[in-house]
Amino acid sequence: MSAIPWLTIAIVLPLIGSVVVAAMPSSGAERAKQVTLAFSVLVLAVVAAMALQFSPGGPRFQFEEVYPWIPAFGISYAVGVDGIALLLILLSALLVPLVVLAGWNEVDASTSKYSTKTYFALILVLEAMMIAVFAATDVFLFYVVFEAMLIPVYFMIGGFGTGRRRYAAIKFLLYSLFGGLLMLVAVIGLYVAAGQQGEATFLWEPLAAMAADIDPATARWLFLGFFIAFAIKAPLWPVHTWLPSAAESARPGTAVLLVGVLDKVGTFGMLRFCLELFPEASRWAAWPIVILALISILYGAVVAIGQTDMMRLVAYTSVSHFGFIVLGVFAFTTQGHAGAALYMVNHGLSTGALFLIVGFLMLRRTERSQLIGDYTGVGRTAPLLAGTFLVAGLASLSLPGLSPFVSEFLVFMGTFTRYPVIAIIAALGVILAALYILWLYQRTMTGPRPEGAAPFADLSPRELLAVGPLVALLVLLGLFPQPMLDVVNPAVESTLEQVGATDPAPEVPAAAEEGTSE
């Protein structure tokens, strides 16, 4: 397609950066941070330049590159993006420099026995993998990156985290590995099934083309292999408990990338792999999955209300939000899918901002407490901190005017036409969201400062630079979401075509066509 291998550049660049950072002397932590920041900004520039070349009206996959990798097994290095993958890569490339900026002083010799530069080198490794996982159009390549991504995160939590970090890291790893194993079996099974159809391949496009021909019983088992892996990643109730532990023990920056981007691989995978490679099995499994999604929405929100730890609270709100995304995916409607795709991006922005600000709060206390009860009246002396926290929180509760509203609204519209009762019950989540966010805000930001407490310092310019872009995007994409929808819509249409679903028609069509109304 294009002469410039955009995606490969975007994947290799952070890898080079990580090697450079790792090779630097351990004493020069400050320089390591600067180099990391420079590389991540460069990656963002490359990805942004690529996004500008993307043509929504063009072919579904763009910037494709295919090179044989292990020809004996038909494995290729194949990358390419559709609109949804493009947005998620943009999100990843945007969040990394912000996380680096925000986490400048988050990790130091006092918090870890490993050298500080390692943390930043790991961030760049992770960035390369995040871009690769969304770009992969070879199922095996996708699987490899899906598993390899665990390694940097494992060390970022286990080596640089807080509290029970070893426990959390192992829990995270084991849950993920278990899902990954099931997926590996399914990936191999898919290869075999494709071979029976005459073309043994791991390439996504030919696999999708033959999706309807695979034996339905086999397809269902393969579907489950992929789905369970993605459900653990997303995470969906009841395999969600690793997430609150991981978020609680992770550095806020790690949590941003983990919850904001990595978990999206689960929901992205459901759309791209479960639905399109196993359309019949997806329809077969839709009802139970929709129920699980509904439970996630309400359960995550209720448990979030009862949390005493801010990081855990935000993690549980994400369980609730992921329920909405999965609901949109399995609604099989244009609005549900477009809403789910947008939700992945918007949730990354809002939850990213929330984690970062919680991180700023923690750094202001010498003992770095994460407990809600240790903070009160912060807004009195730190209005910027409180203000950005409120905007991020309002985004999380899907206030109209901010971008998450658009995606949640579309998910509701798209779900209702397919599962009206589910959509109505899910809408209770709207009330619960107001409770968990505003109660958190009330307890931490409002009220008097405790007697004798030192005034809370407001955001520093560096911190403002880290969280400001997220807040600005939440507002901007809330008022003007259409550019994102234009990018996503073609991918949504072809997914629905592949699943064989059409939007339910209205009973009393009243949409005014030009000239029909008097």
Added chain:
Amino acid sequence: MTGILAADSAHEAVERASTAAADGGIHSLAWLLIAFPLLGAAILLLAGRRADRWGHWLGAAASLASFAVAVAAFTQLLGYAPEERSRIVPVYQWISTGSFTVDVNLLLDPLSISFALLITGVGSLIHIYSVGYMAHDEGRRRFFGYLNLFVAAMLTLVLADNFALLFVGWEGVGLASYLLIGFWQHKPSAAVAAKKAFVVNRVGDFGLLIAIMIMWSVFGTVAFGPVFEHIGEADQFTVTVIGLLLLLGACGKSAQLPLQSWLLDAMEGPTPVSALIHAATMVTAGVYLIVRAGLIFEASPVAQTTVAVVGAATLLAGAIIGCAKDDIKKALAGSTMSQIGYMVLAAGLGPIGYAAAIAHLLTHGFFKAGLFLGAGSVMHGMNDEVNMRRYGGLRKHMPVTFATFGIGYLAIIGLPPLSGYFTKEGIIESAWLRGDAFGFTLAGIMLLTAGLTAFYMSRIMFLTFFGPKRWAEGAHPHESPGSMTIPMVILAVGSVALGGLLVLVFHFAEFIAPVTGAEVHHFNPLSPTGLVALGLMVAGVAVAWVMYGRAPAEKLATAPRGSVFTRAARADLYGDALNESLLMRPGQRLAHASVAVDDHGVDGIVNGLAGAVRGLSGRLRLQQSGFARSYALSMFFGAALVVGAMLVVQL
């Protein structure tokens, strides 16, 4: 016969739902209505301290600029023939995916422009008043930013031409209300009240959101015109459900039973906020919604009747609460509930009531805003004291406040020929003219409440401005500065004249008829209901005079224990107690139980297994492998559970 009637009503629906594209003039600039205050809010909230010196004037200017656009748009609208006064102004496409489209289109018609004038007009006065009222508050710039944000959101609400955009304004005013109730958020009571208001409103929004989903599913659109035009083709049950859900939304925003509990607490906000948001404009949004969606309620008698019943219950409840409160703002808040109850009831009477509801809404906007500003002026002069038992005899010390408050008082109790007399009488008569038992009952409740209104308003008046002084030590009441009294005077003029002007001169019912389809009926100064209302009003004032006007200071200074009824009214008729025992406490228990289940159940099974395997060994390697085994095991069971569930469901 019914066929012809159905055809007629379908034709009428098409007429009332029809719109035309805007044809230039100021209408093509209607987006400025929202843009001015939105820009003002953005500047005020982002500029930081450097805008502290001039920020409040910028806020007031933004509101006034918006008012100027509203006046110009209104004038242009009057230039059209009445049936052509519904104009759509496209701004941009907001959301489009598949066949689902939401446009940012503004609808200019007699109903929306009436609201726009009220919001920007009274809004500007309150901006000006706040310059003085908030002069000593270090957060004044932020306050004006929030006020501007409110004006922008409220204008979005009333100018939207579809339910999705209306919802944006709907939650937007909820946000502004949240921010302003909690403006003094270092006070825990203010922060709690703000959160409560938002959450209770969200319960209403939940209803509105589901109504929008149903409309999209049934009609394939959420735009007003097409939905209203085809509402008759949907089945009766669906229409009733949509109507009841819209009513739930209206109840949240307009503090109607059973979602009334937030309004009294909302008085924690600065008094100009109580005047603008929690009296004149935002709380009337529910009335707007019901009248705007009138064709939906007319298509469902059940939903329509429910509207009237909710209004009747709230207007009585609000008045009873108003009778017992000693806090001047809470007494006025009870009164607001009650007056909005009148409007909701009127909106539940169908086309005959719509014009009456909106007319009362407009005059109420003036006199209630004036009353709140007067209360603010009193508090300003009394070191922020709100307890009326600590007032007394203020008329000599605050003559302008006394005069303007007094005029608002006479207007709300319905003394002819002040504003409230015309518009309240319009509502009572609309119910009476139904001619059936339901109509007579409603009229009876409203007449009774008219007497109660006269009583509780006189109680406020006498406790505050008459009788002996009962001031706290160090109180030096003084008249407020001009920036505060001038808006009060202008509102007082409106309280005197607006009702008569609207009803007798401007023929408001005819003006709004293209939207509401009202059969216009003319005001009758000597109607039987009007005479009864006057009699009850006099009685209410007289009782209050005996109880509060000439009682000695020591009797007034402390609240008596009161009867069962008084104590119930003081406790907001136990609305909060009910919420707490039915919703909050079980909710908290649920949250705690869920956390326990998640920590010890879902996760605990995993950890318990790990612990068992770990045994007594403290060595790390064993620990890790113990974890590994137990996690693998539990995840295996978890996965098996999911697979099993899927197989079971499919069998």
